[in-house]
Amino acid sequence: MPAAPDSITSPQNPRIKNLLKLQQKSSERRQQNLTIIEGHRELTIAHQAGVAVQALFVCPELATDAQLRELETLFGALPERFSVSKAVFEKVAYREGSDGVLALVRPPHRTLSDLDLPPNPLLLVLEAVEKPGNLGAILRTADAAQADAVIICDPRTDLYNPNAIRSSIGCIFTVPTVATTRQELLAWCAEKGIRTYAAALTPQARPYTQLDFRGPTAFVMGTEADGLTPELREACYQTIIIPMAGYIDSLNVSTATAILTFEAVRQRG
Template identity: 80%
Template sequence: MSDLITSPQNPRIKALLRLQQKSSERRQQGLTIVEGLRELTVARQAGVAVPTVFICPELAGAAQPPSLVAALDKSTEWVTVSKAVFERVAYREGSDGVLALVRPPHRTLPDLRLPSNPLLLVLEAVEKPGNLGAILRTADAAQATAVIVCDPRTDLYNPNAIRSSIGCIFTVPTVATSRPELLAWCKEHGIRTYAAALTDAALPYTTRDFRGPTALVMGTEADGLTPELRQACDETIIIPMRGAIDSLNVSTATAILTFEAVRQRDEMVGL
C-alpha cells in the first residue's frame, strides 16, 4: 500500500484525470478506468488485468474489500487517496471509494468464437455511452454472443459506458468494426441480418424468425441506420408503435428485439 495521496496536483492523480477525460489517452496507454467495487470485481472475474487500484479508506472502510482482494493478483498496486482527492477523480455519485486502472481486451471480428447458432447485437455509430452500457446489460442478461459496433462515435471503454453497463462490457465480447467488414463477416458465417428501421417495407418483429444465426442491427436514436447498412441487411423489421410517438430509445428497442429472439429460441428447444 502506498503513502496516502492528499493533493489533487499529485502527478498520478493528474494522469488519472487525463485517462478519464481523453479517449486518445486511453487508446495510447491501453488503459481505462473502472469505478466501483461491483464493476471492478466483475472485470477481474472476466479476466481483465488490473494494474492499479486507488482506494479511499474513508469511503471504502479501513480494510481492503475481501472480495476484491481475492479476485486480484499479487502484482496489483494499491494506492490510498484522501476523500478530497477521490471526490476529484470520481465520476459517479455515492461512490464506494474504489477506482482502478484496467487493461481492457481488444477484440476483432476474427477473435469472436461463434457457437453454432449465434445471436449478435449490432449497433451502428453509437455515440451515447449510456445507450451502449444499457445495451451491454441486455446482451449479458440474454446471453447474446457478442455486441458489434460499426463505426463507433464513442470509445467502447469510456468510463461512463462501463458504469452504465455495470461492468457488462467485460462479460460480453464487444468488437468495433466497419460496415463493410461486418457485412462480409456475417455473410461468411451465414448470419442473417435484421435491420430495425422505420420504413414502409419493414415487417413487424414478431412475424420474423430469429431462431437461426441472427444479427439484430440497430441505428442511432437521432438518425437511425444509414441507408447503406439498412439496404445491405437481409430484412427490415419494426416494433409497431400504437401511440403518438414513432420510435423508442435504442436501448429499449434493442431489449425488446433481443428477448423476442430469446423467446423464439427457448420455444425451439422446449424451454
C-alpha cells in the first residue's frame, strides 16, 4: 500500500489515544458508535459483509506485500488512511503476532423486527453472555452452519467488543446478530411460531437426539456459571440435554451450541 496521507509515529497521537479508549471501554464504543477490527482476514470479511469502515491504520513493517496490495484495492479511496510505525502499532494491537492491520468501523445495529427470516429459521439464543470468547466461538458455529441469526438476551458484554470480533474471526458481521430482552424474545418467538429449546439439566429434559428440529427452531443457551434463568427456561417449549457418559455433567457453552446446531443441520438434510 502506498504511504497513507498521514504517518503516525507517536503514541501520544490523538487518534492512537482514541483507539486505546475504544478498545478498553464499552462506554466509548457506545458513545462514538464505533469499534475496532484488528487483522486482515477479519477486516476483509467485515468489508465483504458491508460494514462501513471509517479509518484504516496499517503498519507496513508488519503487513505482507500481498496484504498491502489487497488493502489498497479495497480501501485506496478511503480518506482516513494512516501509516503507523511498528512501535506505535504494537501499543494499540490487542493480539499477539498482529499482521499490522487495524480499522475503525461503524458496527451494524439490528432489532428483532429487522431480521428477514426464511419460513423455517434456525436461531441461536444466548442469555446473559459475558465472555467475548464464547460469543465469538458461537458466531463461528452460526456462520459455518448458516444459522439465520444469533440473538443475545440481556447481554453482559457489548456485541462488538474487539475481543468478540477477534474470537469470531469477523463472523459477527456475517451472521445477523441482535441484542434484546428476555420478554421481547419470547413474545417475538411466539408471534413467529418458533419453538424454543432450552439447553438445561432438568428432570423434564429430553435428549436432543430424540427431537425434531426441522421446523422453526431456536436453541436457547445459558451461561456456563449459572445456566439459564428459571424464567427463560420455564417459558421455553422444551428442555433438552446432551447426554453425558463421563464424570462431568456439562460442556462448554460454545461446544454444546455447536452440537445442537449441527444436529439441526443434519436433520434438515
